[in-house]
Amino acid sequence: MKKRLSIEEYTNGIISGNRMILSxxxxxxxxxxxxxxxxxxxxLESILPNTGKAIRIGITGVPGVGKSTFIEIFGKxxxxxxxKIAILAIDPSSQLTKGSILGDKTRMEELAHExxxxxxxxxxGASLGGVxxxxxxxxxxxxxxxxxxxxIETVGVGQSETYVHGMVDxxxxxMLAGAGDELQGIKKGIMEMADLIAITKADSGNELQANxxxxxxxxxxxxxPPDGSGWFPEVVVCSATEKKGIxxxxxxxxxxxxxxxxxxxxxxxxKNQNLxxxxxxxxxxxxxxxxxNSNVSTKIKDFQKVVSEGKKLPxxxxxxxxxxxxxxxx
Amino acid sequence: MKKRLSIEEYTNGIISGNRMILSxxxxxxxxxxxxxxxxxxxxLESILPNTGKAIRIGITGVPGVGKSTFIEIFGKxxxxxxxKIAILAIDPSSQLTKGSILGDKTRMEELAHExxxxxxxxxxGASLGGVxxxxxxxxxxxxxxxxxxxxIETVGVGQSETYVHGMVDxxxxxMLAGAGDELQGIKKGIMEMADLIAITKADSGNELQANxxxxxxxxxxxxxPPDGSGWFPEVVVCSATEKKGIxxxxxxxxxxxxxxxxxxxxxxxxKNQNLxxxxxxxxxxxxxxxxxNSNVSTKIKDFQKVVSEGKKLPxxxxxxxxxxxxxxxx
Numbered sequence: 001m002k003k004r005l006s007i008e009e010y011t012n013g014i015i016s017g018n019r020m021i022l023s024x025x026x027x028x029x030x031x032x033x034x035x036x037x038x039x040x041x042x043x044l045e046s047i048l049p050n051t052g053k054a055i056r057i058g059i060t061g062v063p064g065v066g067k068s069t070f071i072e073i074f075g076k077x078x079x080x081x082x083x084k085i086a087i088l089a090i091d092p093s094s095q096l097t098k099g100s101i102l103g104d105k106t107r108m109e110e111l112a113h114e115x116x117x118x119x120x121x122x123x124x125g126a127s128l129g130g131v132x133x134x135x136x137x138x139x140x141x142x143x144x145x146x147x148x149x150x151x152i153e154t155v156g157v158g159q160s161e162t163y164v165h166g167m168v169d170x171x172x173x174x175m176l177a178g179a180g181d182e183l184q185g186i187k188k189g190i191m192e193m194a195d196l197i198a199i200t201k202a203d204s205g206n207e208l209q210a211n212x213x214x215x216x217x218x219x220x221x222x223x224x225p226p227d228g229s230g231w232f233p234e235v236v237v238c239s240a241t242e243k244k245g246i247x248x249x250x251x252x253x254x255x256x257x258x259x260x261x262x263x264x265x266x267x268x269x270x271k272n273q274n275l276x277x278x279x280x281x282x283x284x285x286x287x288x289x290x291x292x293n294s295n296v297s298t299k300i301k302d303f304q305k306v307v308s309e310g311k312k313l314p315x316x317x318x319x320x321x322x323x324x325x326x327x328x329x330x
Numbered sequence: 331m332k333k334r335l336s337i338e339e340y341t342n343g344i345i346s347g348n349r350m351i352l353s354x355x356x357x358x359x360x361x362x363x364x365x366x367x368x369x370x371x372x373x374l375e376s377i378l379p380n381t382g383k384a385i386r387i388g389i390t391g392v393p394g395v396g397k398s399t400f401i402e403i404f405g406k407x408x409x410x411x412x413x414k415i416a417i418l419a420i421d422p423s424s425q426l427t428k429g430s431i432l433g434d435k436t437r438m439e440e441l442a443h444e445x446x447x448x449x450x451x452x453x454x455g456a457s458l459g460g461v462x463x464x465x466x467x468x469x470x471x472x473x474x475x476x477x478x479x480x481x482i483e484t485v486g487v488g489q490s491e492t493y494v495h496g497m498v499d500x501x502x503x504x505m506l507a508g509a510g511d512e513l514q515g516i517k518k519g520i521m522e523m524a525d526l527i528a529i530t531k532a533d534s535g536n537e538l539q540a541n542x543x544x545x546x547x548x549x550x551x552x553x554x555p556p557d558g559s560g561w562f563p564e565v566v567v568c569s570a571t572e573k574k575g576i577x578x579x580x581x582x583x584x585x586x587x588x589x590x591x592x593x594x595x596x597x598x599x600x601k602n603q604n605l606x607x608x609x610x611x612x613x614x615x616x617x618x619x620x621x622x623n624s625n626v627s628t629k630i631k632d633f634q635k636v637v638s639e640g641k642k643l644p645x646x647x648x649x650x651x652x653x654x655x656x657x658x659x660x
Contacts, residue, residue: 041643278651281644286613289652
């Protein structure tokens with residue numbers, strides 16, 4: 001790794017929009033080295049006043065839905081409107097699929113060359129929890145660097161969607177027009193989080209099927225209770241290759257922001273997300289501190305057999321482990 | 331509350347099948363009084379060698395599916411086979427619905443009078459987490475008291491199903507034959523956990539619809555990956571009022587147990603459940619210890635505004651709170 005910069009060098013570099021320094025700051029934040037952690041925290045703290053101004057969009061969809069193609073065209077539409085955009089990926093399955101999202105260097109090639117666009121693939125081998133926290137922080141760095149739209153991409157198959165939904169203003173779900181299995185390919189909980197569903201690949205000749213899917217999803221959305229934001233999720237059809245429906249999607253994002261800014265839900269959502277971030281971090285830290293405690297892990301090994309075989313009550317074993325952790329009687 | 335008994339009185343009473351003492355022991359375990367906790371633990375520890383011998387069945391379904399009627403008839407079928415059965419309820423929504431499950435005294439009246447059956451309603455106002463841990467412990471007490479089948483009833487709408495699934499050998503989902511909304515009334519994740527789906531109210535005149543629903547659920551089940559137990563979930567139709575399909579359901583429970591006992595998955599599942607119970611307890615305790623710490627809660631109040639407004643980084647606030655909790659620098 002290159003020499004570390006000073007807090008001021010990172011901060012000034014990021015705020016002036018220097019991408020090389022932005023990238024190095026992200027690498028610093030992703031680092032698991034103990035000596036990087038304090039510096040990373042200081043950098044984040046110092047850029048904090050410059051954050052919060054972007055529209056944060058989560059985009060998800062199952063593999064095969066055409067996510068990269070969509071994001072490339074959607075991103076180019078935004079840069080054509082002179083928007084500075086950053087694209088971040090959360091890929092909990094990267095170890096299995098060997099970098100199915102942005103790790104694949106041949107994808108989004110055109111967008112990658114746009115001067116207004118910044119693409120940051122997810123670090124390889126990162127765990128969901130880890131990447132997620134780092135993704136929130138990376139998002140803040142990108143905002144401080146002046147990006148006006150931050151897109152967070154995730155594969156619509158795992159738990160990462162809930163995390164992404166918890167850090168964005170607008171959640172876009174990409175869906176395929178398919179053969180009757182529309183409601184099965186994606187978990188209902190993910191559909192329930194969507195502010196907008198876009199049926200992809202509605203290319204010429206495929207419109208009928210796409211519009212059929214649109215109606216189906218519209219009725220599916222009606223079965224969910226309203227989320228209290230005042231926004232009712234819509235369904236649109238789009239074609240990335242024919243550039244259809246792309247502008248409309250961006251207009252809906254803006255319309256959503258406008259409505260929620262007026263009724264106060266935009267700010268309220270951000271506030272709740274900040275608090276949830278703190279609590280998530282606490283819960284994760286508590287568990288991590290507990291399970292990495294060497295006395296605890298030794299005793300867990302001792303308990304494994306008796307607890308699993310029902311010879312020791314699990315809650316009693318748990319209580320004894322907590323006493324070891326806190327080093328006192330409970 | 332009545333005078334507490336001694337450990338020996340509880341233990342001997344439970345093991346000899348004395349229901350009054352069993353009920354008092356359950357009340358002891360459900361107690362939140364500090365002075366009851368140690369005694370409850372001792373009783374549990376002493377009856378532990380007598381536990382584990384029942385078949386544990388979780389039964390769930392949305393309100394209106396006819397759960398009470400089903401359990402009453404199913405229970406009476408079991409008592410007619412000379413089985414001692416205990417029925418426990420998990421009702422996280424009891425505060426809202428004012429005791430929608432077993433709290434309603436007029437339900438399962440016939441079964442309640444069967445000498446071989448024991449029905450224990452869920453305590454009012456209990457939280458999901460609380461009831462759940464108490465339900466596991468109550469289940470052990472019932473096993474020690476000689477019940478051969480323990481049925482745990484839950485409403486199929488919340489999170490409680492995952493917990494129940496984590497403590498039973500067999501998970502039965504009751505579903506209605508309906509008007510096309512079959513797959514929408516219940517979360518897919520719950521269907522995915524089912525070892526058996528029973529379409530209820532397949533009364534005379536309603537068979538066609540019930541069989542239609544059966545086919546639909548059968549194909550829905552085919553979309554889930556196998557759970558590795560070797561068991562493939564089935565769908566049956568039944569009518570509690572006409573006592574159709576009830577014997578078949580019990581035969582499937584026994585067939586399931588036989589298959590999983592032979593291939594070792596029955597024991598493996600129990601072992602995993604015991605370990606998961608320990609870890610769940612640890613996670614819940616860590617959070618509870620943290621959030622009930624008075625220094626922590628004071629500081630959380632201080633941080634609420636700055637964190638929610640994005641003026642303090644959530645992870646830094648979290649870190650400071652953890653330092654307060656552990657009373658040392660991290």
